[in-house]
Amino acid sequence: MNISVNDLHFSYPNGVEVLGGLSVEIGSGERLAIIGQNGAGKSTLVKHFNGLLKPARGAVNIGDRDTKNHSVAQLARCVGFLFQNPDEQIFKKRVFEEVAFGPDNLELSPEEIEKRVSTALAQVGLSDMRERHPYDLLPAQRKFVALASVLAMDTPILVLDEPTIGQDRYGLTRLGTLIDDLAQQGKTIIAISHDMDFCAEHFERFLVMKQGRIVMDGAKHQVFSHNELLAKAYIESPQMTRLALALELPGPVTTVNEFADVYAKTLRGC
Amino acid sequence: MPVTLFAPKLSYAFFLPRTSPLHKFHPLTKLVAALCIVLIGFLASWPHLPLLLFVFLILPLAAWGQLFRDVGRATLTVILPFVLSISLVQGFFYPGATHVIFSIGPFALKEEGLLFAYRTLGKISVLAGAGLLLMFSTHPADLMLALVQRGFPNALAYIVMTAIQLLPHMQAKATAIANAQRARGLETDANFWRRSRALLALVGPLVFSALIDVNERALALEARAFSAPCSKTSLKELHDSRGQVLARWAMLILLMVFIAWQIWEL
């Protein structure tokens, strides 16, 4: 299922224009990271994908559905959205029920719901927490509960808004593995994140935004070789990129593995 | 949990800053004045007093405070919806009324009813006018400070201030919750049963996250010595004067005299 954004304009009620004519095509199964400073319009853009916001001008199409003609609940069948704050959606007394909320709204059979919930909980590693009260869990675990509740809806497209905030190494590893698995299943994964290192390790395409416009759109290595443009968009490169630059290694280098390869080659060349 | 990246404009919307002499008065002076005007307007037996108070006392004060248009407009907004309904309801159905002025079919508009409506509208104007004038010219922080300096419980003043400042935040939270639930397939415009189930999904997270916030805030307050057992000082200075102190006493005495007079007249 493709996402097609055509000349998207959006302004807040006070008249300030937030998105000034964006166009982008996101194909099925892509792994896209949207990066940029606060206020660049990243959240505003992705909220158009599930209809939370409607274009003032231009159009957003999910598959063949124009978001202007569909409700958020309808688009929720195609686009799963993970919000930043799980405490702004959790309300059930058991983790199981909370994760079942989404599938329940899709009016699936109880057997199907049970299957989906179990699968989702296994994917986020919370199967043994299914009977617990969500607020007995740590905040970082509640984020995974929220993620499970989105996964249980089994949508072809997933949007993750700052999924890495508050996660420790365990959480980041689990999240990363999950993203890789979901991508292998053919799902489209779109994430907004400030964690360049995490994005470099799990995403292939990067959309760089600044002041409501797209300033760069391309594959990972292409984007991270344009250091000046990134600096202008106030983006700090991944740690390995900075290291490689400081050592004047042939770039671009974005992950530890890439660094090790490139560095080893330069040593052999000595 | 995470800070929203777009902070909505969270300033108090009822206070209208102006460089007027009225704004410079001590909050208690304005509070006492408003109370006196409202009580006199409500307790007066003469039916025309409320309206006269509004036109010849409240509006000129508003003009002095550069708030004429604001008070006038806001009062009209409060009153206008009621003018027609109160007049008609009381005009037609005031109990024990006999003097008919005008009739349409079986409905007779009676003088006593209209008089009652006139008095009620007058009282509402005084209440709304004085209240709005107080709110527009006095920042609640200043009012709270003035009250606390006179013995009002500190904790209560704190609650009032945070309630005012956090209201927009709660509204933003409610919207965020609604968005999150809709994004999980919750239909918010279906039949009654669906909508009542939706209520828990919308209110539940609001309550839970409010409770978590409250706990965090309580600790943050401790970290700012909120429960220190000494008497508190204030960075902000409220300007008072002997003249204002005397004026406040004078107004209160006037109020007492007026109440006594009205009771004696009965």
Next chain:
Amino acid sequence: MIQLDRVTYTYPHAKLPSLYDISLKISESSFLAVVGPNGSGKSTLCALVAGFIPHHFHGTLQGQVIIDGRDTAATPLSKLVTPQVGFVFQNPFNQLSGAKLTVREEIAFGLENLGVPRSEMSQRVDRVLELFGLTELVHRSPYELSGGEMQRVALASVFVMEPRVLVLDEPTAQLDPWGTRQVFEAIRTLVQNKRVTVIMIEDKSEWIAAFADRLIALHEGRLVLDGSPRTVLTSSHLDEIGVGVSRYTQAARSTQSAGGWPRDLELPATLDQAVAGFKRARKFYEHLG
């Protein structure tokens, strides 16, 4: 100066203790960083130092926490947390008093509660505003600030009370990179200007390595590592307890066997350390070749 003596603490209604048998001595004016996975007891440790445990959170406390000779369990909270111990929380928004309309008043809030006379209050607030670069924000509402600005105001609001100990519980966890940088620069200012004892929970290794004298790691309520930042941050035990070493360390480790990292040099925790080490290794190779 701060001493934890065989402390074991269990929250009310919890089945297991959050901290087991912790003994720790923190010397005056030192900067201690604390790392550990979620749920390892870091925040509990901070709450103990501040006195929130046992005064606010009851639960079961064994052992003693002594600050400047005073047992925190026996001292009332109002004598512990500010003036003694300043506390900065993770969530910038919930830390604002909510009762003040401008940044200047917000910073003064703590001093007002302590009954400091107005003229002294004004001076102290102005000094702190300048110290943390907040003078441009004085008249703004605290709620209109960015996350990084809010945290700086929170830090200033606590620092103005002149505590002897400053506890920071993941102050940048919810901030973006720009906010993070702002807060750490503010902490740098603080450390350069005043001899406070700082205890900070933080996982951003580059910043820890830049400020901390000492680093401890917690795992499931126990103190498992204790040493200099570089040593602890590059220890292989960090992977075992779920904290993980930084990518610079990983990069050095992965090339070490091929001679990519000098054998006699400690593994790097920061960019600068990494650059220095790799350059040295490369020079060595160039000499060989």
